[in-house]
Amino acid sequence: MELLKEEDGELKIIKNNVTITNFTLKVTCAVNVPRSTSGYVYHIKTSYGDEGSCFINNNDSLSLATFTKKASSVVPSLQFVKTRCSDEIWGQYIFEACKLYRASTDCRKKTMVTSIGKQEGHDIWVLAPNVHIDSKGNIVPEDQHQFYWDEQTHFDFCKINLPLDTMALWELLNCVEVAMPDNFMSTYLTITSSVLVGHFETVIRQFGECPIPLLCSKTTGNGKSSSAQMALSCWGAQEIHMKGSKSTLSAIISCAAGTTIPIVVDDVSNSHAMEEIAVQFTGGATYMTVSAGATKPRTSIIATSNQYFADTDRNAVRLIHIPFWGITVDESQNRNAVEEALQIACKKASGCVGLLISMGALLEKNQFLEKFHEYVMFVKEQLPKLSYRVHRSYALLLTITDEICNELPFEIVTVDEVKSFFIHKWAPTVNDIFLAKACQLDEILEDIFTQVADMEIWEILRFLRPAVANKISGAKSMYICLPKMREFVTVNESKLKKELTAVGGKTGASIPFLNDTAISCSVTTINGKQRKCCQIPHASISHGILKKFVNLDERSKETANESEIARVSQSAVQENDERSKETANESETARVSQSAVQENGERSKETTNESEIARVSQSVVQENDERSKETANESETARVSQSAVQENDERSKETANESETARVSQSAVQENGERSKETANESKTARVHVSQSAVQENDERSKGTANESETARVSQSVVQENETGEGKKLNTAGSKRTLNKSGHFDGHGDKRPLISTNAACNALVKPVKVTRTRQSSKEMTPLDTCPKDICLMRRNNPNSTWVLCEKCPQWVHIRCAGITKHKASKEGFKYFCPKCKH
Numbered sequence: 001m002e003l004l005k006e007e008d009g010e011l012k013i014i015k016n017n018v019t020i021t022n023f024t025l026k027v028t029c030a031v032n033v034p035r036s037t038s039g040y041v042y043h044i045k046t047s048y049g050d051e052g053s054c055f056i057n058n059n060d061s062l063s064l065a066t067f068t069k070k071a072s073s074v075v076p077s078l079q080f081v082k083t084r085c086s087d088e089i090w091g092q093y094i095f096e097a098c099k100l101y102r103a104s105t106d107c108r109k110k111t112m113v114t115s116i117g118k119q120e121g122h123d124i125w126v127l128a129p130n131v132h133i134d135s136k137g138n139i140v141p142e143d144q145h146q147f148y149w150d151e152q153t154h155f156d157f158c159k160i161n162l163p164l165d166t167m168a169l170w171e172l173l174n175c176v177e178v179a180m181p182d183n184f185m186s187t188y189l190t191i192t193s194s195v196l197v198g199h200f201e202t203v204i205r206q207f208g209e210c211p212i213p214l215l216c217s218k219t220t221g222n223g224k225s226s227s228a229q230m231a232l233s234c235w236g237a238q239e240i241h242m243k244g245s246k247s248t249l250s251a252i253i254s255c256a257a258g259t260t261i262p263i264v265v266d267d268v269s270n271s272h273a274m275e276e277i278a279v280q281f282t283g284g285a286t287y288m289t290v291s292a293g294a295t296k297p298r299t300s301i302i303a304t305s306n307q308y309f310a311d312t313d314r315n316a317v318r319l320i321h322i323p324f325w326g327i328t329v330d331e332s333q334n335r336n337a338v339e340e341a342l343q344i345a346c347k348k349a350s351g352c353v354g355l356l357i358s359m360g361a362l363l364e365k366n367q368f369l370e371k372f373h374e375y376v377m378f379v380k381e382q383l384p385k386l387s388y389r390v391h392r393s394y395a396l397l398l399t400i401t402d403e404i405c406n407e408l409p410f411e412i413v414t415v416d417e418v419k420s421f422f423i424h425k426w427a428p429t430v431n432d433i434f435l436a437k438a439c440q441l442d443e444i445l446e447d448i449f450t451q452v453a454d455m456e457i458w459e460i461l462r463f464l465r466p467a468v469a470n471k472i473s474g475a476k477s478m479y480i481c482l483p484k485m486r487e488f489v490t491v492n493e494s495k496l497k498k499e500l501t502a503v504g505g506k507t508g509a510s511i512p513f514l515n516d517t518a519i520s521c522s523v524t525t526i527n528g529k530q531r532k533c534c535q536i537p538h539a540s541i542s543h544g545i546l547k548k549f550v551n552l553d554e555r556s557k558e559t560a561n562e563s564e565i566a567r568v569s570q571s572a573v574q575e576n577d578e579r580s581k582e583t584a585n586e587s588e589t590a591r592v593s594q595s596a597v598q599e600n601g602e603r604s605k606e607t608t609n610e611s612e613i614a615r616v617s618q619s620v621v622q623e624n625d626e627r628s629k630e631t632a633n634e635s636e637t638a639r640v641s642q643s644a645v646q647e648n649d650e651r652s653k654e655t656a657n658e659s660e661t662a663r664v665s666q667s668a669v670q671e672n673g674e675r676s677k678e679t680a681n682e683s684k685t686a687r688v689h690v691s692q693s694a695v696q697e698n699d700e701r702s703k704g705t706a707n708e709s710e711t712a713r714v715s716q717s718v719v720q721e722n723e724t725g726e727g728k729k730l731n732t733a734g735s736k737r738t739l740n741k742s743g744h745f746d747g748h749g750d751k752r753p754l755i756s757t758n759a760a761c762n763a764l765v766k767p768v769k770v771t772r773t774r775q776s777s778k779e780m781t782p783l784d785t786c787p788k789d790i791c792l793m794r795r796n797n798p799n800s801t802w803v804l805c806e807k808c809p810q811w812v813h814i815r816c817a818g819i820t821k822h823k824a825s826k827e828g829f830k831y832f833c834p835k836c837k838h
Helices: 064-071 076-080 087-103 167-179 181-198 200-207 224-233 249-256 271-282 285-289 335-362 366-382 388-407 415-452 493-502 543-550 552-599 603-626 628-646 652-674 676-697 701-730 759-765 821-825
Strands: 002-007 010-015 018-032 039-046 051-057 109-112 125-128 131-133 212-216 263-265 301-305 319-323 464-469 476-480 506-513 529-537 735-739 745-749 773-775 801-804 811-813
Touching (some): 018 087, 039 076, 131 335, 167 181, 167 224, 181 200, 181 212, 181 224, 181 319, 181 335, 181 388, 181 415, 200 388, 212 271, 224 263, 224 301, 249 263, 249 271, 271 301, 319 388, 388 415, 415 493, 493 506
Parallel strands (some): 018 109, 212 319, 263 301
Antiparallel strands (some): 002 010, 010 018, 018 039, 039 051, 464 476, 506 529, 735 745, 773 801, 801 811
């Protein structure tokens, strides 16, 4: 038989009339535990004189054995007391005791402290068992505490120097300015950056990411670790939140889950470890993916290192580099006294924790956001080549530093001094850190470009594709097949792979490259051989270097055009050599035919021949109408052929005449196309004009008749030859290659013109003279030279048709004047040269 009763405040467990144990037990507080089992705080005093209070959850209080086991951590003598009692009797006793406490007027309810710092879901910061601070930075009186500190759960706590006073920060900065004058501003920025880390959850919620401050330098002994400890001393956590470089990511996350006070990871030397930490904390990846539990981080870190970790974009946009420089020691100072004063200031610095906590309320105000956007533009001016995410990170730190400067009791650091430091020292150092890495990759690519610059584009496409777009994201990258490139280019492949991996590139990609059997004229699309290659994102290549590679197709166009021009010129020269005799005969025939027509006086036979001429001309006009769309290309081909002929061997003069004849013939063809409907009338006018001239000059009609018949036959032969032979003469296509946006090279053939170089045909289709127009003479005056800046004809071309200005004696080519012979021949038409018109 067991019995529990209280006598004189003591709990007695009696079995067989023998008291087994005796101790006092009193319920003092009801505690709610978030995401766990609630319980009560019991004050226990044993018969040995030991006493203490402890929290025991409801599950552990159901059995006397588990109850005494938990309570023995606070009252050690309980473990020596015999505790034999049935669970049913003990459970009934505890239930009644707790029920009576809740019904009493002395009942107090609290929430269990789950982390050091800001309590989840509340604006109260609990830094120590008796140090509770509200969101405004004020101490909460003990009788108003809403949270219970369980010493069994939280062994470590911040050591806060009371009372809270911002003078503590001012005194610390004074000592730092004396002890570390070279790195005073860097230390001050380290302290202000701890505010962002301490309000990690607010920063994530307001700005989407919380950058990690990295205290960095290339040498040791510059005060990086000391500055980090000073930042922690302002939170009273210099003894509990310093982690070594060997700390694993899981250990850091576990520590960050139980506190909102900044954590310092000292002397990080592994780039991969730094990248893992940056990815997990900066963007809140772990914070957003873990909804609850002990693995949810509530703060971030401050890192120190002798490396910059700027070799990857993942680190570059997630770190705030705070540079440190070498410390200059003033020998006139008593160094021991300076160091001692700094240590005393660090112990008292926790008095400013109220100021640091109150900064959290500012982060959510519109005034802070407006100032933040102003600083973004300020940072962009100093770091123009870095990304927008980097600008935001540095602007966020500058904005919170600005606010703290305004809260200091005495002026020791001004906002203007911080901006001046950023412009003259901080920003230039950050630019050097980031751009130095980019320069190494640019140097390698510059070397590759120099070696491939003299190669044909179809050769380059066998191992390098400068701009290939991703089908999903659209982001462009450069692809290089290193095994194939070795045949043409010498480069440090290991260094190239290291640099492209550092900027986020890949070494195991595989895409199609041009086949080895391709030639310049067959570069149309990249559908050749699949090759293993390296991928370099365009974002990691400087604009100047990238532009050189992407514009390789411009050089390829010029090279292709030059090659094609040379090939066409050579072909034209060969054809001109074969037809030189024929051309001379045709020119002589045309001259004789024209002379015969002018000397002919027999109207009846001349009428018949001229009708035949009109019919032939109309046939030519119809043919020209069908070929009007190709006129522009034919004109360019004639010009290329002319240029090639002029540069040729001993027959340059004859070739130039033939090219000019072709150009004049083309001009006549274009004018005939516009006047196709009036060809018959013009032919009639030409017949009357020629007939009158023949009557006056020629008396030998019989001889003229024979010549005219021969002229008609020759003209018809020339026209037929133009229809069949001229296309063969100049129908040579040039290979044009362009590099489209997706990195593919397209080729298109250009059609060659079908232009007659026969002078006799030109004579047949030449329109008649019109009012106020004339043909050029051999003797030209300044007023006989075309005044146009860009003359479409040769300025003194003897085969041109001119028009006279109404106001001055200035002659102008009708083509340069922009009119046709038909328009000029109309009655009442007046032309004014550019000078008279204005």
